[in-house]
Amino acid sequence: RAKAEAAxxxxxxxxxxxxxxxxxxxxxxxFLSKQEILLAYKRFSELLPKEERENACSARVPKSRIxxxxxxxxxxxxxxxxxxxxxxxxxxxxxSFEDFLDMLSAFSDSATPDVKSHxxxxxxxxxxxxxxxxKDLEKLVNCLTGQGEESRLSNAEMxxxxxxxxxESDIDKDGTINLSEFQHVVSRSPDF
Amino acid sequence: RDCQQTDIKYLSGWKQxxxxxxxxxxxxxxxxxxxxxxxxxxxxxxxxIEGKFGTGIQSYFSFLRFLVLLNFIIFILMxxxxxxxxxxxxxxxxxxxxxxxxxxxxEPHCTYYKPSGNxxxxxxxxxxxxxxxxxxxxxxxxxxxxxxxxxxxWISMLRYNLPLAYLLATFAYLALSLIWIIKRSVEGFxxxxxxxxxxxxxxxxxxxxxxxxxxTDPNAARLKHRSLQxxxxxxxxxxxxxxxxxxxxxxxxxxxxxxxxFINIIVIAVLSGCFYSIYRATVFSQENSNVSIRHGIxxxxxxxxxxxxxxxxxxxxxxxxxxxxxxxxxRFEDYSPAFEIRLTLLRCVFVRLANxxxxxxxxxxxISYCATDECKACGYNYELYPCWESEVGQEMYKLMIFDFxxxxxxxxxxxxxxxxxxxxxxxxxxxxxxLQEFGISDNVLEIIxxxxxxxxxxxxxxxxxAIATIKYxxxxxxxxxxxxxxxxxxxxxxxxxxxNFFFLVVLLIGLVLAFIPLGISIAHIPSSKACGPFRSFNTxxxxxxxxxxxxxxxxxxxxxxxxxxxxxVPFFMVICLIMFYFIALAGAHKRVVxxxxxxxxxxxxxxxxxxxxx
Numbered sequence: 001r002a003k004a005e006a007a008x009x010x011x012x013x014x015x016x017x018x019x020x021x022x023x024x025x026x027x028x029x030x031f032l033s034k035q036e037i038l039l040a041y042k043r044f045s046e047l048l049p050k051e052e053r054e055n056a057c058s059a060r061v062p063k064s065r066i067x068x069x070x071x072x073x074x075x076x077x078x079x080x081x082x083x084x085x086x087x088x089x090x091x092x093x094x095x096s097f098e099d100f101l102d103m104l105s106a107f108s109d110s111a112t113p114d115v116k117s118h119x120x121x122x123x124x125x126x127x128x129x130x131x132x133x134x135k136d137l138e139k140l141v142n143c144l145t146g147q148g149e150e151s152r153l154s155n156a157e158m159x160x161x162x163x164x165x166x167x168e169s170d171i172d173k174d175g176t177i178n179l180s181e182f183q184h185v186v187s188r189s190p191d192f
Numbered sequence: 193r194d195c196q197q198t199d200i201k202y203l204s205g206w207k208q209x210x211x212x213x214x215x216x217x218x219x220x221x222x223x224x225x226x227x228x229x230x231x232x233x234x235x236x237x238x239x240x241i242e243g244k245f246g247t248g249i250q251s252y253f254s255f256l257r258f259l260v261l262l263n264f265i266i267f268i269l270m271x272x273x274x275x276x277x278x279x280x281x282x283x284x285x286x287x288x289x290x291x292x293x294x295x296x297x298x299e300p301h302c303t304y305y306k307p308s309g310n311x312x313x314x315x316x317x318x319x320x321x322x323x324x325x326x327x328x329x330x331x332x333x334x335x336x337x338x339x340x341x342x343x344x345x346w347i348s349m350l351r352y353n354l355p356l357a358y359l360l361a362t363f364a365y366l367a368l369s370l371i372w373i374i375k376r377s378v379e380g381f382x383x384x385x386x387x388x389x390x391x392x393x394x395x396x397x398x399x400x401x402x403x404x405x406x407x408t409d410p411n412a413a414r415l416k417h418r419s420l421q422x423x424x425x426x427x428x429x430x431x432x433x434x435x436x437x438x439x440x441x442x443x444x445x446x447x448x449x450x451x452x453x454f455i456n457i458i459v460i461a462v463l464s465g466c467f468y469s470i471y472r473a474t475v476f477s478q479e480n481s482n483v484s485i486r487h488g489i490x491x492x493x494x495x496x497x498x499x500x501x502x503x504x505x506x507x508x509x510x511x512x513x514x515x516x517x518x519x520x521x522x523r524f525e526d527y528s529p530a531f532e533i534r535l536t537l538l539r540c541v542f543v544r545l546a547n548x549x550x551x552x553x554x555x556x557x558x559i560s561y562c563a564t565d566e567c568k569a570c571g572y573n574y575e576l577y578p579c580w581e582s583e584v585g586q587e588m589y590k591l592m593i594f595d596f597x598x599x600x601x602x603x604x605x606x607x608x609x610x611x612x613x614x615x616x617x618x619x620x621x622x623x624x625x626x627l628q629e630f631g632i633s634d635n636v637l638e639i640i641x642x643x644x645x646x647x648x649x650x651x652x653x654x655x656x657x658a659i660a661t662i663k664y665x666x667x668x669x670x671x672x673x674x675x676x677x678x679x680x681x682x683x684x685x686x687x688x689x690x691x692n693f694f695f696l697v698v699l700l701i702g703l704v705l706a707f708i709p710l711g712i713s714i715a716h717i718p719s720s721k722a723c724g725p726f727r728s729f730n731t732x733x734x735x736x737x738x739x740x741x742x743x744x745x746x747x748x749x750x751x752x753x754x755x756x757x758x759x760x761v762p763f764f765m766v767i768c769l770i771m772f773y774f775i776a777l778a779g780a781h782k783r784v785v786x787x788x789x790x791x792x793x794x795x796x797x798x799x800x801x802x803x804x805x806x
Contacts, residue, residue: 028215033222074413076403107405120400137399144402145424146417153424160428164395171789182400189397 030105031115037101043069044100061100063093076143080123117186121179131176137162233257237672244409245630245675252632253668255695259643260664262372266365266650267657273361274654275334277352281345288347293728302570305338305578305722324593325500326586335589335655337581338723355725355735359714362651366710369647369703377696398423430528437528452525459539462517466510466543467550473506474554478576503587504594507547511641515540515634537633541698544641545705548591548648552709555584560717571718571730579723581652584713588649588656595642596663603674611678627680635671636695639664644702648709 026037047065063082072078082093085103095103105111106119124132126139138158145151153161169177169185177185234257242250281290322328326336333339345352402420440448481500498505518539522532559580562568567575577583607628614627646660715733719726726732740751753759 027219033225071405074410075405076413076417124400141399141424144399144417145421146414151417151421153421157425157428160431161395161399161424164431165399168396185396186400189401 026101030101031108031110031112032101032105036104036108040101040104041097044097058096060088060094060096063095066095066100076146077123080126084119084122113187114183117183118179120186121182124182131178132182133176134162137165137177233260234668237668241672241675248632249630249675251692251695252635253672255636255692256639256664256668256671258376259639260661260668262369263643263646263657263661263664265368266646267655267661269365269368270361270650270654270657273357273364274340274354277345277347277354277357278340278342279334280347281342281352286348288345290342291344291346292341293343301566302574302578302721303727304574305720321497324590325497326589331582331586335653336585337652337654338579340654340725341723341727342725343728353739355729356739358654358725359732359735361654362710362714365650365657366647366703366707370700373696373700373703377693377700379692394427398427433528448526455521455525458521459518462514463543463546466514466547470503470506470510470547470550471554474503474551475558477502478555478558501590501594503551504591507551507591508594508598510547511544514543518543537637540633540637541640541701544637545644545702548641548644549705549709551587551591552584552648555587556712556717559583570721572720574720574722577720579720581713581720581724585649585652585656588645589653589659591645592642592649592656592659592663595638595645596667599638599667600670603670607674607678627678630675630679636698639667640695640699640702643699644706647703647706651710651713 023034023037026032027034030037032040044061047061047068048059063086066082067073067078072081075081079093081103082095085099085106086093086095087099088094088096106115121132124136124140126136127133132140141158141161142152145153152158166175166177169181171181171184234253238250238253238257241253278290280286281288318328322330330336331338340354340358342354345354398420402423403416477499481496515536518536522536525532527535559572559577561573562571567573572580610628642660642663646656649656713732715731718730719732721727726735729735729738740748743751
C-alpha cells in the first residue's frame with residue numbers, strides 16, 4: 001500500500017512537471033491514454049539520475065538503464081526493441097522520452113494491428129536488411145527457446161521448422177519474408 | 193508528428209473540421225472508457241496474474257469473473273420478478289395482498305403439505321444440519337419453490353400473475369445466459385474458424401506470436417522459453433508422426449482399430465458403472481433419509497446427514513476417478529498428442545455433465561413411482577414427495593454446497609500441505625514430485641459443473657444464483673491465493689485464444705444439457721398440487737396456454753398460427769436456404785483468396801511493385 005501512495009504522490013508531482021500542451025499532443029500522436037502517459041513519464045524520470053530529472057523530456061537514457069525495466073529484463077528481444085525504437089544518431093541505442101512513448105504506444109492494447117506488425121517485423125529483422133531471411137529466422141527461434149546450449153533445437157529440427165515457416169508465409173517463394181508477407185501471415189494469427 | 197503536420201497543411205477547411213471533431217469524439221470516448229475501467233471487477237488482480245503466469249491462466253480467472261457477473265444478473269432477474277412480489281404481498285407492503293385460489297379438480301390428499309419448519313426447542317446443531325441439507329427452517333424460506341404458493345399478487349390495483357412471471361423469468365435467464373455466452377464466443381469462433389481453416393498457419397503463429405510480452409518475472413520467462421521449445425518440438429514430432437501414420441500397413445491399422453474399439457468399450461463400461469452407482473446412491477439416500485414428516489420422527493444424527501449427502505459424495509468421487517482412468521487408457525489408443533488431450537477432455541466433460549443428468553433421472557424415477565390409484569390421480573408420489581420441486585431444489589442446493597466444500601478442502605488439505613512438504617523436506621522423491629501445476633482444464637470443468645447445477649437448480653430454488661455468486665466470488669480469492677503460493681506455472685501452457693473459445697463451448701454444452709431436465713420438469717412431469725405457483729395447473733408449462741386463452745381472439749389466432757406446422761415447415765426451409773447461401777458464400781471467398789494469392793506471386797516479379805513496397 002505504501003508503494004501505491006508513493007506512486008500517487010509521485011504522479012501528482014510529475015503532472016505538474018509535464019506541460020499540458022505536451023500531454024495533449026502526446027495523447028493525440030500515440031495510442032496511450034492520459035493516465036498511461038503520466039505513468040510513463042514517472043517511470044522514465046526514475047531511470048534518469050537525480051540532476052537530469054527536471055528536463056526529462058529532452059534527456060536521453062542509456063541502453064543499460066532502459067534494460068533494467070522489469071518488462072524488458074525478461075524479454076528475449078530486449079536488444080532489438082531498444083535498437084528499433086531508439087532515434088539516437090550515434091548508434092548507442094539510448095532512448096529519449098518520445099522514443100519511450102513510441103515504444104509504449106506500439107505495445108499498448110489500443111494500437112492497431114498494422115502498427116504492431118510493422119514494429120514486430122523491424123524487431124525480428126536482426127540484420128536490418130528489410131527482409132526476414134533464414135539467418136534472421138534462426139536467430140528468432142533461438143531467442144524464443146532460450147539462451148543456453150540445451151535449449152536450442154537440433155539442426156535437423158531447425159531446418160524442418162524454417163522450411164515449414166517459409167512454406168506457410170513466403171508467398172512469392174523467394175526464400176525470404178518481406179513486410180507485406182509478414183503482415184499477411186500475422187493478420188491471421190489469433191495470438192499476435 | 194511530422195507526418196501529421198504536413199498532412200494538415202494540405203487538407204481543406206471542411207476536412208480539417210472533420211478531423212478535429214473526430215479527434216475530440218475519440219477523446220470523449222477514451223475518457224468514458226477510462227472511467228468504466230475503474231468499475232471493472234478485479235482488474236488489478238487479473239492483470240498481476242497475467243504478468244506472473246501468462247495469458248492461459250489469466251483466461252481462467254477472466255472466465256470466473258464472467259460467471260460471477262452472469263450469476264449476479266440472473267439473481268437480480270429472479271429476485272425482482274419472483275421473490276420480491278411474493279415477499280411484498282406476503283407482508284402487505286405498499287397496500288399489497290395476495291390471492292390463493294384453491295385448486296379445482298384435484299384430490300384433497302394431493303394438496304396436503306405441512307413442512308415442519310423448526311418448532312419448539314431445537315438444538316443449535318439442528319440449525320447447522322438444516323443449513324447444510326436445505327431442510328427444516330430453510331425449507332419454508334423463499335430459497336425453495338415451496339414458498340411461492342401464491343396465484344396472484346395485488347400490488348395497489350395491479351394484478352401480478354406470479355405463475356406466469358415465474359415461468360417467464362426462468363425462460364428469460366436461460367435465454368440471457370445463452371445470448372451472453374454466444375456473444376462472448378463469437379470472437380473466439382471467428383478466430384478459430386480462420387485458424388482451423390488454414391492449419392498450415394500454426395508454425396508461423398507459434399514463432400511470430402509466441403512470445404508473451406506481458407511476462408515480467410524472470411522465472412516465468414525461463415518457463416516460457418522452455419514451453420516454447422517444448423511446443424515447437426512437439427509440433428515437429430507430430431508432423432513426423434503423421435507421416436508415419438500415413439505409411440501404416442493394413443495389418444497394423446487393423447490391430448490399432450480393434451484396440452481402440454476395445455478401449456472404447458472399457459470407457460463405456462466405466463461410464464455405466466458411474467451412472468449405476470449414482471442411481472443406487474440416490475435411491476438409497478431418498479429411501480433412508482428420515483427428515484420429512486412422513487415418519488414423524490426426526491433423526492438428528494451425523495449419519496443421517498451423510499446419507500443425505502451420499503449422491504453428492506458419489507458424484508464427486510466419480511468426477512475424480514473417471515478422468516484418471518481416461519487419461520490412463522488413452523495412452524494405448526495411439527492418437528496424436530493434440531487429439532489425445534481433446535478426446536480425454538471431451539470424455540471428462542461428458543462424465544461430469546451426465547452425472548447430474550443421472551442424478552435427476554433417478555430422483556424423478558423415485559418421484560413418479562406410483563403403485564396406488566390415489567397416487568396415480570396426483571401424478572406423482574404424494575406421500576413421500578408432497579412438494580417434489582422443493583426436494584429437487586434441495587438436492588441441487590446440497591450439490592452446490594458440497595462442491596464448494598470440496599474445492600475448499602482441496603486447497604486446504606492438498607495444496608498447502610504439499611507446499612509445506614516440498615519446502616521443508618529435501619528428500620529426493622518429494623523434490624521430484626515437486627509442486628503441482630495449475631491444471632486449467634480441470635479447474636474449468638469444476639466451475640462449469642457448478643454453473644450447470646446452478647442453471648438447473650434456479651427453477652426449483654430461485655435464490656440459488658445468489659449462493660452461486662457468493663461461491664464463485666470466494667473461489668476466485670481461494671484459487672488466486674492457491675495459485676500464487678502453492679503452484680508452479682504449467683510447462684505446457686494452453687494458448688489464450690484457443691482456451692477462451694474452449695471454455696465457452698463447454699459452458700454452452702452445459703447450458704444446452706441444462707435445458708433437457710428443465711424442459712422435462714416443466715412440460716412433462718405434473719407439478720405438485722400442494723405447494724408452489726403451479727398448483728392449479730397440470731404441468732408448469734400449462735400456465736402459458738391458459739394465459740394465451742385470455743388474449744383477444746386475433747392475437748390468439750396469430751400465436752396459434754406461428755406454433756402450427758403450416759408456419760414451422762416453411763420457416764425451417766427458409767432457414768436452411770439461408771444457411772446454404774452463407775456456406776456457398778464462404779466457399780466463394782475462399783476461392784477468391786486462393787486466386788489473389790496466386791496473383792500476388794505473379795505480381796511480385798514485377799519490379800515496379802517491388803520498389804513501391806520497399
